[in-house]
Amino acid sequence: MGGRPGYRADGRRRRLAPVVGTGRNALKSALIGAGIPIIPRGSRADREAAEHGPETPLVLVACSGGPDSLALAAVTAFFARRGSIAAGAVVVDHGLQDGSAEVAAAAADVLRKLELDPVDVVPVTVDDEHLGPEGAAREARYRALDSAAERHQAVAVLLGHTLDDQAESVLLGLARGSGTRSLAGIPSQRGHYLRPFLGLRRADTEGICEAEGLDPWHDPTNADPAFTRSKVRTEVLPFLEEKLGPGIAEALHRSATILAEDAEYLDQRSAELYGALAVVEPERILLPEHELRQQPAAMRYRLLALAAVGLGADRPSLERIHAVESLLERRGSAGPVQLAGKVDVHRQ
Structure with missing residues (x-):
């Protein structure tokens, strides 16, 4: 799964592949955009760091050993070896497949050879009683990553999602009949999570691994049609490319980018309006009927959802x-309307 980074088997330095340069630029842009400094080698800051040894902010790569996350780890390791950043990695072992511990250990070994430090292997327990296997695994994974970030005081956790993942997410949102926020797909940044490769194709990450002499692990569930996302990946997206022509994934990515900007504005505006209108009491939230009725539907939906979530409910469905x-129509019952999370809505 690995080799000496940047060198061929005969010990000679490899010529930089264009796709590796693209990956490095994508990571650099993501870090700078998140306010994480990249110290240029040979700069005054670099010399001062060598003389005085200040703490360089640490970033962690979430790595499964697959092509996307391993390519991201290799690109991150390049900057870490130069001293531009400090970088480690976290390998989460979900324990859902036979031999998962061995796969996690092998991935950690490659990450250490890339000179990332620290490298943690974190076994987790996946409880899919309520969320289903994919959702439960995701929840367990993020809990482990959050814990690792806190433990190591990392300023960011890097995730290897690609443009293909984004396209798949948009298609899944369309299939569910989701709203703007869901169709906006995967955010490039959310809190301390960064996704530098959202503009790269999956073939690019495979190219980075090949150029860096890395042999990634391929998760068999990615091709298992029993999983909805896998079916979109292996059947739906290729079918659309065949019937509608190439560029479908890029078009879906562009749509997600536009919708993300729209959703960001609407969410910000609704949060401001909610803060001005909502009267928050110990066990209830009051929203003035007249002001609600004056709002456009998109804003009214968000205000009502914010109130529901504020009382501990799940984000309510459109229905x-x-x-x-x-209840605002003042015809028939004044409530209650029950929402998931044991929240009741009344008109008074």
């Missing part, structure tokens, strides 16, 4: 929001 909005 439940429509049921709540019917």
Whole structure:
């Protein structure tokens, strides 16, 4: 799964592959965009760091050993070896497949050869009683990554999602009949999580691994049609490319980018309006009927959802929001309308 980074088997330095340069630029842009300094080698800051040894902010790569995350680890390791950043990695072992511990250990060994430090292997327990296997694994993974970031005081956790993942997410959102936020796909940054490779194709990450002499692990579940995302990846997206022509994934990525900007504005505006209108009491939240009725539907939906979440409910579905909005029509019952999370909505 690995070799000496940047060198061929005969010990000679490899010529930089264009795709590796693209990956490095993508990571550098993501870090700078998140306010994480990249110290140029040979700069005054670099010399001062060597003389005085200040703490360089640490970033962690979430790595499964697959092509996407291993390519991201290799690109990150390049900057770490130069002293531009400090970088480590976290390998989460979900324990869902036979031999998963061995796969995690092998990935950690490659990451150490790339000179990332620290490298943690974190076994987790996946409880899919309520969320289903994919959702439960995701929840367990993020808990482990959050814990590792806190333990090592990391300023960011890097995730290897690609443009293909983004396209798949948009298609899944369309299939579910989701709203703007879901169709916006995977955010390039959320809190301390960064996704530098969202503009790269999966073939690019495979190219980076090949150029760096890395042999990634291929998760068999990625081709298992029993998983919805795998079916989109192996059947739906290739079918659309065949029937509608190439560029579908890039088009879906562009749509997600536009919708993300729209969703960001609407979410920010609704949060401001909610702060001005909502009266928060110990066990209830009051929203003035007249002001709600004056809002456009997109804003009214968000205000009602914010109130529900503020009381501990799950984010309500469109059907439940429509049921709540019917109370504003002042016809029939004044409530209650029940929302998931044991929250009741009344008109008074």
